[in-house]
């Protein structure tokens with residue numbers, strides 16, 4: 001059974017609206033919904049924002065609900081020319097850009113785990129890429145073209161790339177440049193992915209993070225981000241998950 005995590009309610013509304021038989025379980029203040037997507041069982045949960053919230057939610061999905069894989073779906077800021085607003089980023093390697101236990105450990109290395117980058121499960125990544133391709137072919141089934149156009153989006157593309165997570169909303173070029181200097185392969189920044197990656201790595205759990213680019217992690221982020229969230233982001237994650245579990 002798949003565990004589906006999202007940081008914000010906007011991303012989950014669509015699943016919950018469609019499913020009238022969702023059984024709700026509350027654990028440590030978070031609501032886990034047991035439901036069916038395309039007749040396949042799933043647990044859907046709002047993790048909340050940030051690395052700690054994401055790590056504790058992933059741990060509960062694994063140990064209390066016995067999921068066999070985890071998909072995190074949400075939005076992210078782009079700090080690379082490879083991805084623009086509206087594009088879909090499937091995370092390949094994950095790093096924590098705010099982790100620094102130097103001089104005891106190299107900057108960004110997870111102390112005692114001896115790892116800086118954690119890689120998503122190849123099989124999950126490929127399945128999510130395929131679902132994104134199917135979603136883009138069928139995009140008009142899920143998203144109103146007028147909504148896409150109203151925020152200046154044309155045809156989104158799929159990018160497989162590296163994700164850096166930290167407990168900060170990145171909203172200036174100075175912040176983005178600092179992340180790129182230390183982690184130059186980063187395509188997207190967000191606040192949860194690398195925490196889920198660490199928990200899944202330590203638990204031998206297949207996982208993947210899928211992010212739609214909502215902003216460019218610069219001075220425009222505070223305007224672009226809410227517009228994107230409101231108009232299209234939930235339709236994206238809903239459509240892609242429907243295609244994934246098809």
Ligand code: SAH
Nearest residue numbers: 007049075076077168169170190191192217
């Ligand atoms: N306004 C929101 C809070 C958003 S925090 C609220 O009130 O609920 C931003 C969320 O989107 C996080 O979950 C993070 O993972 C993602 N995100 C999108 N753009 C980001 C950016 N530029 N920097 C960091 N996280 C970003």
